[in-house]
Amino acid sequence: MNQYVTGTVIKELREKNRMTQAQLAEKLGVSDKCVSKWETFRGYPDITLLEPIADVFRISITELLSGNTVHNENVSANMMKSEFYVCPVCGNVIHSMGEAAIHCHGIQLVPLESEPADERHIGMIERVEDEYYVRIDHSMTKEHYISFVAEASSDEMQLVKLYHEGNAEAHFKIRGVRRIFFYCNRDGLFSMDPVKGIDDRESGYENNRERMELEKTADMLFGGKLPG
Numbered sequence: 001m002n003q004y005v006t007g008t009v010i011k012e013l014r015e016k017n018r019m020t021q022a023q024l025a026e027k028l029g030v031s032d033k034c035v036s037k038w039e040t041f042r043g044y045p046d047i048t049l050l051e052p053i054a055d056v057f058r059i060s061i062t063e064l065l066s067g068n069t070v071h072n073e074n075v076s077a078n079m080m081k082s083e084f085y086v087c088p089v090c091g092n093v094i095h096s097m098g099e100a101a102i103h104c105h106g107i108q109l110v111p112l113e114s115e116p117a118d119e120r121h122i123g124m125i126e127r128v129e130d131e132y133y134v135r136i137d138h139s140m141t142k143e144h145y146i147s148f149v150a151e152a153s154s155d156e157m158q159l160v161k162l163y164h165e166g167n168a169e170a171h172f173k174i175r176g177v178r179r180i181f182f183y184c185n186r187d188g189l190f191s192m193d194p195v196k197g198i199d200d201r202e203s204g205y206e207n208n209r210e211r212m213e214l215e216k217t218a219d220m221l222f223g224g225k226l227p228g
């Protein structure tokens, strides 16, 4: 955590908000030269300016001082933008609908970036009536195990906590499921497309509209084509 607002933070916020030094100066009632000095480490904004600066950038004073700002637009609109945070000390799992500044055991947690399932973390998805049965081919020992499996749809998130004494498996209602995530305590977060994860023909998803919509959503959210 920074001790006080730094020039780097002010510059980053100003650029992110597409403001010139002059525009920021005008909003704060100071000279352009002042802003330039802050940004080049030749001075600090007076303490009475902290609140106005935070207001201009629509952030809290805590964020301004820590340099950890959170930008969430339309958080509730899409659960697909979900983030997972896992505490490396206690294994606490936190789900957030967008970016957040989260601490556990005194550690600022970072949102986990998911990787496509790999050969050491193979996820299998089967349709069993109206459910997806998800099984991960992976060890479940105290040292190395799958600690949760989750599914995300546009308006819902289901998270199943796993324990190393149990199996690496979970059941999810099929309706709306767009993405399946699972977390290995050692190797991190993985994700799978449930449509690609099962036999397309059998599922009836092949080339139909829902399939195409899913492709489009995945493309938008995860960038690039779906694997396979």
Ligand SMILES: [Fe+2]
Binding pocket: 120, 121, 138, 144, 145, 184, 185, 186, 187
């Ligand atoms: Fe692993």
